[in-house]
Amino acid sequence: MEKTSGPRVKQFSVFLHNRVGALLEIVKLLNANDVHVLALNSQDSTDSAIVRIIASDPEAVESLFDLHEIAYSISEILVVEMKEVATDLKRMLQGLLMAEVNILVCYPILIRPHGRSAMALHLDDQDCAWSVLSGEGFRILSQTDLSR
Structure with missing residues (x-):
């Protein structure tokens, strides 16, 4: 992680x-x-x-x-990097479901930080989602990661 x-x-x-x-x-x-x-x-x-x-x-x-x-x-939102969109999207959504974190808004990032896809998530519990998704091995990108 x-x-x-x-x-x-x-x-x-x-x-x-x-x-x-x-x-x-x-x-x-x-x-x-x-x-x-x-x-x-x-x-x-x-x-x-x-x-x-x-x-x-x-x-x-x-x-x-x-x-x-x-x-x-x-x-403040979370931006989650995905190595394999087909499997990581499902795994990310399952993690949020298990933690009972609701997605308010989501959309893709236009740039590809580190050459990978990323999803912007506005959630009802950012801190819980951060913890759960980090624990699942997802990389949560910072503003610095995106602004390079």
């Missing part, structure tokens, strides 16, 4: 009006300031969307969103 060190990964949840180009504006703002989107998830309704973003530089994202008055919230 590999012990991960470094800060936990931050997920930004951003409120956007459901209109053409709204997400592009956010991505362009981040890219113009040398911040890269590492993972992205969007849930929309008729008039609005909540976009979840994991970025290469969370501190810069906070500053940019504050400066541009973009509504957001921050959550």
